[in-house]
Amino acid sequence: FDVDGKRTESGIWHFDAHQPVLTIYDGKDEKFVWQIEFIDEQMVWTSELVGEVLKLTFEKDTKIGN
Numbered sequence: 001f002d003v004d005g006k007r008t009e010s011g012i013w014h015f016d017a018h019q020p021v022l023t024i025y026d027g028k029d030e031k032f033v034w035q036i037e038f039i040d041e042q043m044v045w046t047s048e049l050v051g052e053v054l055k056l057t058f059e060k061d062t063k064i065g066n
Contacts (some may be wrong), residue, residue: 011026020036020043025051035055035058045056 009027011024014023015021015027016023022034022036024032024034026032032047034047037044037046039062043058045058047054
């Protein structure tokens with residue numbers, strides 16, 4: 001959604017039941033595959049795209065109680 005609340009993109013996600021793999025399908029027939037791992041208090045998503053490795057790191061926010 002954009003700042004005005006209008007939907008700009010859509011897609012589907014699938015989390016593999018047997019291995020920590022998240023696959024995201026966007027509305028343009030593209031597929032993004034992420035390996036998920038937990039390191040200390042962080043969740044790390046790793047994806048390899050055209051020979052480059054992209055890592056996203058999420059930290060737990062204790063202010064919201066999660």
